[in-house]
Amino acid sequence: MSDRGCSHLNAITAVKQPQRRECGECVKIGSSWVHLRTCQQCGVTLCCDSSPNRHASKHANATGHPVIASAQPAERWLYCYPDDAFCEY
Numbered sequence: 001m002s003d004r005g006c007s008h009l010n011a012i013t014a015v016k017q018p019q020r021r022e023c024g025e026c027v028k029i030g031s032s033w034v035h036l037r038t039c040q041q042c043g044v045t046l047c048c049d050s051s052p053n054r055h056a057s058k059h060a061n062a063t064g065h066p067v068i069a070s071a072q073p074a075e076r077w078l079y080c081y082p083d084d085a086f087c088e089y
C-alpha cells in the first residue's frame with residue numbers, strides 16, 4: 001500500500017460512506033451547514049469547518065476519532081485532523 005501521509009490514513013481499508021446526507025447535530029439545533037464529513041471511526045456524518053458549527057472538527061477533538069471522509073457525492077478524499085494529512089482514494 002502507498003504511504004498516504006500518516007498512520008491513521010494508512011489504516012483505512014474501507015471508506016465509510018454517509019448514511020444520511022445531513023449533519024445530525026445541526027438538525028437537532030435547527031442550524032445549517034456548508035459541506036458534510038463522515039467520521040471514519042464511528043460513521044457519524046457531521047458538518048465541515050466552513051460551516052458555522054464545525055461539528056466534524058469538534059467531534060474529532062472530543063472523541064479522538066482522527067479521520068474524516070468528504071460526504072460530498074463528487075468528492076473522494078480522506079483527512080486526518082491531528083496530522084493535517086490528506087489523501088484521495
Ligand SMILES: [Zn+2]
Nearest residue numbers: 006008080083
Ligand atoms: Zn493521522
Ligand SMILES: [Zn+2]
Nearest residue numbers: 023026047055
Ligand atoms: Zn453540524
Ligand SMILES: [Zn+2]
Nearest residue numbers: 039041042065
Ligand atoms: Zn467518530
